Amino acid sequence: MASEAHAETPALREQFDTEEQQKDASTLGMWIFLITEIMFFGGMFLAYIVYRGANPLVFAVASSSLNVYIGAANTVVLLCSSFTMVLAVRGAQLGQRQTIVLFLILTLILGGVFLGVKAYEWNEKFQEHHVPGPAFHFEGLPPELQGRAQLFFSLYFAMTGLHALHMVIGVGILSLLIWQARKGTYSAAYMTPVDVSGLYWHFVDIIWIFLFPLLYLIDRHLGK
Amino acid sequence: MITAAVQEREHYLNASYGIKSWLLTKDHKRIGLLYLATITFFFFLGGAFATLIRVELLTPQGDLVSSETYNKLFTMHGVAMVFFFLIPAIPATLGNFFLPMMIGARDLAFPRINLLSWYLLVLGGLLSLYAMLAGGVDTGWTFYTPYSTSYSNTWVIATALGIFVAGFSSILTGLNFIVTVHRMRAPGMTWFRLPLFVWSTYATSVIQVLGTPVLAVTIILLFCERVFHLGIFDPTRGGDPVLFQHLFWFYSHPAVYIMVLPAMGVISELVSVYSRKPVFGYHFVAFASVAIAVLGFLVWGHHLFVSTQSLYAGLVFSFLSYFVAIPSAIKVFNWTATLYKGSISYATPMLYAFGFIGLFTIGGLTGLFVAALGFDVHVTDTYFVVAHFHYIMVGGTIMAYLGGLHYWWPKMTGRMYPEGWAKLSALVIFLGFNLTFFPQFVLGYLGMPRRYHVYPPEFQVLHVLSTAGASVLAVGYVIPMIYFIWSLRYGKVAGANPWNATGLEWQTASPPPAHNFDQSPVVTHEAYDYSTVLGEVEVG
């Protein structure tokens, strides 16, 4: 064990004794960050449960106005991006620079596709007056239930919006990783940034895995 | 000359000079001092608001400020004190400085994230400060909807965003501490050799990490409702304001333990070192910290007894609230048992520790009163509640914070504070505190509601007493401020271990070298083993 503070290198920072200790610390740090994210989204999941429990029918009707095929396709896009991400991490574990760059770029593109589709969906909502606010109108619901439908769309926009914000941050992180990977920063010995960014990306994927059924798939058989 | 002797050796303060060497530092000790300066500013800012509140309450009429201004005063007092002083107070200053040293590490696991979290606190503080200067905010520090979303026309957004950003600071500090305690302990520093301050700071970090994100999302939803017209808490669209209260208190009740748990850790250190005995029932005190952190998350509904929360939920939350008393009482009893047959010295930090134990006990026991469903209906939103939480936060946290600051001041600066003045100010603070807040228990029991600046004349005597106490308390807080600054230049030079304490932080020079230890320590004995250090505490 090194008794003195040693010189800082890109691979090993001065506060750590060994690279293993450093890698463990970074991984643990990212997992702790992810549980803060669980609690962050947890607040909205609670709101969803409470309001869906109070307004089951309005939620089913409002949910049926979402395009389930676009939602499912976007889920597939995001799962593909997780797959490419895990292959990028694998490339980093093996120290294959080309592989890392290739799969990170693919992940970035898929993330961009997801966000593009999301933007298209949001734009549709604006045209259909399904955005909460004074101009909100949901056809086929009596005036006294319009507010309840707004409640569903408030949750829809808050949840998908904050999820999209996490995606945007993820895209930023990916861009940074690609730039660094091209320079050859990462090797089999030092790939922690790729590894922990992968954890973040998969976590954002998991959030969507729950958002998709909760927002798009409520009692479809009633709505159609 | 004294100064010459100190400057010969290189330490963290003279390792580099200039503003840049501070603003870009990754040294946890320097970051601790940056926090110290920041929270001291917010403490006196919050204190200024408190002064205006107490002056206004001297007379039953609303003659100094308007009702609107008064609403802003108590809101800004709460925001400044809770989010920018109490929550960062002990963990971010004393914790930042001493947690790595106490476990024998060179630094925290993520020094750059540590610096980032200071910048986030400053940024959040500036946002909230901007809101205060631009016109203030009047929702109360709790931001209850729908007033905060639909009706208040004050600076809700800027203040709430400031708190949101400061919340990230708190999360990152907690994350950093958890990883550091898990991964950075010196060889031989097992979990049950950790000083109890580390245990309680660790438990605090767990709360910060699990609770703060819920506050963050609550603020985001509030923001979306005010700015983008989403309707999640809007009753006109079927939303439920009580849901806001659930989410808010899911964080804000555990936040009380973010404030008081590290304080308990400080007290464990002080009680042990000034009675020359290991803490009685070390394992119980350590686990009590964890128990408080866990139980603290199960009781938030007792803030909602008079809302439309279901009676059954009220029963559950009331019942669970009593459980928090168990680990809290374990701590108080174990500190007392530590004193038993100890070789007690009445140094200034010990005076603060005595103050803490007494005042925390009163605050905790009145907490049991208000956790009882029936009694709470009687005293909800009265000065009884105000007095209760000030006994915990001011009588508990600030007492321990000042005690810890005195205890570790020689290590942080290499200088002793003047003992006589310090004892005097400890006494003044204790007397001033009780004179300020004890009458508020009586006021509240008699029915004086909180957040009103006009009141029936029969309450005036007690209000005058409280204001008089606040003046004494203010003097008590200014004295340490002056002599601490004075001691930086004129204080007696402190040795490496002026208290003959056992912690690793005392095994290195004062002030410590930039990397804390000249040689990485190896731990071979339990915490608080006074057979390893000779001699008694010298009181000047």
Added chain:
Amino acid sequence: MTEHIDRVRTYALVFAVLIALTVLTTAVAFVDLGPFSVVVALAIAVGKMLLVALFFMHIRHSTRLTRLVVLGGLLWLIILILLSLTDFATRTWVGVPGR
């Protein structure tokens, strides 16, 4: 800690199952299962979460501490939801308006 490098085959298989589950959950949503449609949708989502967490996030190779952290996070989410529901689920029991 020894580094585990999974085979591409493993990842591809997990990925294929994830896609299949997505198709399944979408299809099942159009079938009238009564109250069980929520249960099925959530069960599939949990299954997908487990696959992503265990394989893509390498939890099956991770330390006990990491697993403890994850379980702790999930437990706290359950605390948040369950204790809040003691209120929302029992509001109407008393039968007094506003209580």
